[in-house]
Amino acid sequence: MGRSPCCEKAHTNKGAWTKEEDERLVAYIKAHGEGCWRSLPKAAGLLRCGKSCRLRWINYLRPDLKRGNFTEEEDELIIKLHSLLGNKWSLIAGRLPGRTDNEIKNYWNTHIKRKLLSRGLDPHTHRPLNSPTFASTPEQQQQQQQQQSEPSTAPTTAAAAAAATVDDDEKHRYLDLNLDLSISLPHYSPEESPSSSAEPLSTTVATTATIGVAAAAYTKAICLCYNLGFENEQCRCQNIQNPHAFRYIRALEEEKVID
DNA sequence: AAGTCCAGCAACCGCGTCGCA
DNA sequence: ATGCGACGCGGTTGCTGGACT
Incomplete structure (x- = not known):
């Protein structure tokens, strides 16, 4: 048994794409837009x-792709994002305009891994x-990786554990990043009750690794639509009263403020 | 010049998730 | 509630071209 193949392999080409195939694909998508991949061919x-x-x-034909070498800034951003998100290449790519998850994944495996090793850093952790806390056994490594990359549903415990593993250097190094992506129920510190908070109740999406770092400075939550630039169009997040609504914490755009 | 090695990258594969009937 | 189809993601494979012998 097993799932049915996504296509009839006997009648499909494989391997490198030809110029003609590229042109056909681009022409079709320009005319009809993306989507319906199964029927597109x-x-x-x-x-x-x-x-x-x-x-x-x-990965190759989209007109908004940047292509070309990665800059030093992009390198460092990828390293920071990977330390917070783990192998979530699509999430990392979402922070690097014009770069694809595949491109970043390859770049990580070929360049950045080596770069980190040359710095005496473990590319995984x-x-x-x-x-001394470096995980030496596969089980420990898995545990550490889970702590770093696994979206948490219990930020108060998982975040505390994750925060405990972040040393002071890292705290300072990543203060400018807040990519909290775990989905959880709202959490308030004792000093910050829901009634005293000016923020509407919202479920934040947060990387557990940053909670310890960002906890001191409460971060304003904004919606994903905002991050994608749709905040003035279909976005209704501003009107959400549901305390269980999901929202993304603002990340990276330090200078942008919405209220 | 020919053969071999290897890094880099494009593409494939399998699985998880989501949406719809 | 459930099954199925489609899509998206991450890991892996394999081709290609440059470096080296």
């Missing part, structure tokens, strides 16, 4: 499976290779 006259078309478009 047939409609566009391509002997490819839908997944292959999607990958080709997203971002901690010094000779650190």
Whole structure:
């Protein structure tokens, strides 16, 4: 048993794309837009499976791709984001305009891993290779990785554990980042009861690793639509009264403020 | 010049998740 | 509530071209 194949493999091309195939795909998407990947190959006259078309478009043909070498700033941003998010390449790519998850993943595996090792840092944990808390067994490594990358549903406990593992250097290094992406119920510190907070109740989405860092300075939550630039269009997050509504904590755009 | 090695990157594969009937 | 199809993600594979012998 097993799932049915996404396409009829006997009649599909594999391997490198030809110029003609690229042109067909671009022309079709320009005319009809993205989506319906399963039916796209047939409609566009391509002997490819839908997944292959999607990958080709997203990773190579999209007009907004930056291409070219990564800058030093991008390097450092990727390292910071990876230390907070783990191997969530699509999330990392979301913070790097014009870069794809595949591109970043490859770049990480070929360049940045080596860069971190040359700095004496473990690429998985971002901690010094000779650190006493460095996980030496696969089980420990898995545990550490889970603590770093796993979205938490209980920030008060998981965040405390994660925060305890963040040393002072890291705290200072990543103060400018707040990418809290775990979904959880609202949490208030004893000094900050819901009634005293000016913020509407909202469920924040947060990386557990940053909670300890960001806890001192309460971060204003904004919606994902805002981050994507749709805040003035279909976004209704500003009107959400539901205490269980999901919102993303503002990240990176320090200079942008909405109220 | 020919053969081998290896880094880099594009593409594939399998699985998880989501939305819809 | 459930099953199924489609999509998206992350890990892996394999091709290509440059460096080296």
